[in-house]
Amino acid sequence: MTNWDLGRLRVLRTLADRGTVRAAAEALRMTPSAVSQQLATLSRELGTPMLEAHGRRVRLTSAGEAVLRHADLIFAQVERAGAELEGYVRGVAGRVRVGAFATAIPSLVVPLSARLRHTHPDLELRVREAEAAEVYELLALGEVDLALSLAAEVPAARDAKFAHVPLMADPLDVALPAAHRWAEGPPPRLADLAAEPWIFGAGGPWRDITLAVCASAGFVPENVHVAADWTAILALVGAGMGIALVPRLAARRDDPAVAVRVLAAETPRRHVVAAVRAGAEERPPLALLLAELRREAAESPSVQ
Template sequence: MTGTTEWDIKKLRILRTLSERGTVTATAEALLMTPSAVSQQLSNLARQLGVPLLEAQGRRVHLTDAAHLVLRHAEAVFAQLERADAELAGYLAGETGEVRLGAFSTAVPALVVPAVAALRLTHPGVEVRVRETEAAESYELLSAGAVDLALSLAAHAPTARDPRFTRIPLLADPLDVALPTDHPLAAAPSLRLADLSSEPWIYGGSGPWSEITRTACEAAGFVPEQAHSAAGWTAILALVEAGMGVALIPRMAAPRATGVTVRSLPHDRPIRHVIAATRRGADTAPAVASVLTALREAALPRA
């Protein structure tokens, strides 16, 4: 390889997508290309760089050490291009632009809606398009360029060392316990999570909230007995109101059910951390920065 090596950004993006998706077929689907076109572009890139990028292992291909080396440098290039796009957007459009935001369900009413309402007054030229997403999906969309900003729980986000993303902490959201109003412990002067170890519990059969509930209870010294499985807050609170069990509820979900008592857990309070993420370098775009500022301000009353 010489100092005049041609670094082809389009082909580097294909290589990065292959690294993320694992197969040529999945890469082709993500980039709306044919598998043969993906293979041809990567073969051309290998010739341009003068190093082998792929090695066959059975019916699959794997990235070589040289490919991983190339990608480490390419991530810095992609971040710099995002910053260039952000500066150019600011130069051309000023405080205007469209921001596509992916957010998990409870973040939409608690953070996104108040942030958008505030932006309409302070930055009327910024248009926010909201897309409700699951955590894993939001980062796939962010990496693919389908959204500009993603809200998720820190526990379900890529590691802070992932070079593709910039993470911005927004909120530490406490988890409270929801009990039927006539429950013997609903009016107890002090309540610990361990006091509910023998209760029937209500939480999803799988996914983030199932993990959060089990982890919190296990940290308090017991394994929760799952009496009922539900994922939506409306269903969970209806089951609690009917006296069918107890449940952990994020404070952001602020239940409105009249037959439910929500108690904080001051002694062993479980917390989930809410973060925003952008593609590395894109957080400096004026419109994205304005949305991030509005989200931080919306999170302040809940801090």
């Protein structure tokens, strides 16, 4: 009977995700030689090589890819088994580690945590801020149990490692200096702002979103000031140095130096999703959190 060692299968999955033995070793906090040894043992146990040389690197063999397809189903089933047992043993209790991008923490995670302290005092949340794409790495490695991300960063639909739950469509508004000609009166169209100096980051999902939204309006924004932190972006806007698209979850409306305007015509949006490892959505604490996050998102005043 074939020995399917879960630990070695997870090493194979990490290598496939990270691309190199060294990167897999770093992610798993192992030495490269230990990773290579685990994979050699897996190949020997399964009776066929999992890896083959590809230039100066390695890649999965056809057998390795087949094993990984089945391994993902095994991982999901193990999560489901753990979920069922957890329901018998603890119910809705224990610790859940949540990874979330910055603007999701004050708008979704903090209100959820405050409510759960009263309704489920035996459930403890541990929060970790991470970029919208990074949370999937943390989820795959088991360093968080639930991830909040953006739909633009979701892995391909064929990726069987994760289960996703759509939460909300967060509208994008435009932040203008308070003295700007479009700060009052009829709402501007995005095209009306094409010649303005724009503020956004040098990389990452928000740059991609800004460029995509502006491209749909027929122009390429001039990235005059480069900033990724919302406090820095809004400070630059308030100083009259440029304008920026801001998600409604992140926009502050109590700064007299900044006017946040809803755009005319169709409002662009970014889509917020929750993700867990496939099968883990049946764990009682995670099932509760996913339901409560949907409720929190639906009731959020930021998107009304």
